[in-house]
Amino acid sequence: MKIARFSTSGSIRFGILDGDDLVVLGGDPMFQGLDTTGERVPLAQATLLAPSIPRSKVVGVGRNYVDHVQEMGGDTPPSEPLLFLKPNTSVVGPGDTIVLPRQSSQVDFEGELAIVIGSIAKNVTADRAHEVIFGYTVANDVTARDLQRSDDQWTRAKGFDTFCPIGPFVETDFDVASGTITTTVNGEVKQSGPLTDMVHGVEDIVAYASSVFTLLPGDLILTGTPAGVGPIRAGDVVEVTISGIGSLSNPVAAPRS
Incomplete structure (x- = not known):
């Protein structure tokens, strides 16, 4: 549902x-x-509105599609999920504006599948990961790419307010194996592919993350982005669609005074 x-x-x-x-x-x-x-x-x-409000955290998984690793200049994806955090203050909902920060000159979209955690989870095994998953939603892991490079770590680059649009719904019965993801900017397709291209699957990601953090109800886990990421500018409209869940559309605006 x-x-x-x-x-x-x-x-x-x-x-x-x-x-x-x-x-x-x-x-x-x-x-x-x-x-x-x-x-x-x-x-x-x-x-x-944003269909789930993470009271604790947003966990991201980096470099989880081979083609994205390659477009970013890498050869092989990490052997284990590469985790980072986004603050819950970065979360906005469908139709909300992505506000470009003054500190960055290159902000990129990254369309992703997001896992919504439904119960307290610590050291969950992969075969029981489904027991702590409430459902799935669509996400855009907005990233200040220039700051990601210059900082040599990802917190500032991915943590600005409005940098985690999610929505429009949480789908509780989603079949990841049959899902596809498509990202458009102003109607032009930028990313497209099956979710099965993920290097580390949903169950392994939940198990790995729960071995590091205690996951709480409402926490989000972003599962990585396929190839095709690129810059967004004021006046653009970014739309991420996952078959079986829906489409998440957000306008982009210049820095606020």
Whole structure:
């Protein structure tokens, strides 16, 4: 099922997508279950928000597609998942603006599949990873590429406010093996390929990350990006689509004063 976090008239709620409506839930499904209130809200009348709010952290996986490793000048991907962190303050939702920082002259898009963690997880084995996964959503791991190179580490480059758009829904029944990802900028396809091209699969990523960090409900894990990453500029619109989940579209704006 597809679960949305949305607002109507200033009230923030959760709902299950049913045709053109959202069936309203009684609370946050991760903590209060999937009981519905009986109310239905037309999707057209709802403002979709980031479908999951990480109370703790966003974990990223770098260099997880061979073709992306090669386009970045590498030969082989890491033998183990390469982890980094983005602050939860970088998360925004569908339609929200990616604001370019003054400190960077090259900001890139990176379309990715995101795992949404549903329960406390520590030292989870790969064969039990599905037990702690609530669902999946679409993400854009926005990166200040020049700062990534100059800093020789990734925190600042990937941590700016608005640098982690996610949405539009959390899909709880997603089949990763059949999914494809496509990223467009102003309608032009930049990235396209199957999710099965990931070097380290979802189960191994969750197991590895949980051996390092205690994962908490709502935490996100970004699973890496395929080849085709490139710069975005003020006035652009970036759209990341994952078959079976939906499309995440965000405009890009110049630095704010």
